[in-house]
Amino acid sequence: MTAPAGRITLWGIEVFVATVEERSISVAARRLGASPSAVSQQLTNLEAALGVTLMIRSARPLELTPEGEVFRRRAQSILNEAAQARAELAQAGRFRLTRLRLGMIEDLEADVTPALLTRMADRLTGCQFLLETGASHYLHDQMESEALDLVVAAEMGGTEDWAERHPLLTEGFVVAAARGALDTQAPLLPQLQARPLVLYTTRHYMGRLIQTHLAQQNLTLSHRFELDSYHAILAIVSRGAGWTILPPLALMRARRLMPDLEVHPLPFAPLSRRIVLSARKGVLGDLPAELAAETRALLQSEVLAPALAAHPVLADSVTLHGAAEGTADGGARMDKASARADDPATPKAITEKSPS
Secondary structure, three states: OOOOOOOOOHHHHHHHHHHHHHOOHHHHHHHHOOOHHHHHHHHHHHHHHHOOOOEEOOOOOOEEOHHHHHHHHHHHHHHHHHHHHHHHHHHHOHHHOOEEEEEEEHHHOOOOHHHHHHHHHHHOOOOEEEEEEEOHHHHHHHHHOOOOOEEEEEOOOOOOOOEEEEEEEEEEOEEEEEOOOOOOOOOHHHHHHOOOEEEEOOOOHHHHHHHHHHHHOOOOOOOOEEEOOHHHHHHHHHOOOOEEEEOHHHHHHHHHHHHHEEEEEOOOOOOEEEEEEEEEOOOOOOHHHHHHHHHHHHHHHHHHHHHHHHOHHHHHOEEEOOOOOOOOOOOEEEOHHHHHOOOOOOOOOEEEOOOO
């Protein structure tokens, strides 16, 4: 429904902010789930209500006028206040939360995400869920632009004031190779240098992280394949066509291949990543902390326990956290001894570690 000229609406402000961030009416329309003509009309109505021209639409990319720059700062504050108001109402009655937009890294889409969504649906009755999976850098960008409310992804190193973070898991990268391809009694690095590396694409943050780490070790490793799918990477590795570097969560995405793979620690300086649940600070009350606790429990039961049963060497590579950022770390490390439990399918995979 088109708002009458002269009236400033929250929807009009949201359209303006999205258009400014995307620098394109058509891209903003896709992000908002609206037509370009509807977005253009909202911008026209807003400019009419304010009595100024906010942007130069003929420019490519779109440009703000001086008045548009001034209004942009106010517009973001208005949207933040609206989000805070929605959060306070949601806290007054959780059932009133009508939509939650969640971003999850692809590593968790099969094992953790379905169970988490089911639990959330039981708790937040009447709420509609929007799920988006993707690479960590993409999900963080989506949350920063307010297209997502919660994100579970690898930490990117930023310390934005507007975000709250709940650590879930720290995992050290490992080497994966075809079973029997490497001599465990001989030095590992020379054997790897003699074989091609199957590389995760450097178009994503994860691949760049690995490449940077190798460069810091002064290691130049030949590679014939650079792929953006861990499942495809491990399928190639399992056939003996090379080896790869990856985090344990990625290893679990190809469980059917696990009998054909063996895992080794990195034969050089360690490399790790931290998986966190991020949200806008104070907007969703205690919901992010509760969902972080649920996610940790699912990581333990659905991912870490079977991973340790299949590859006990991972015990020294994974730490499950148990405290929010800014508090003492209640993390727990995978216990190698647990792999020798009577029931290897369900090992007691956690031992508490002292606060750091």
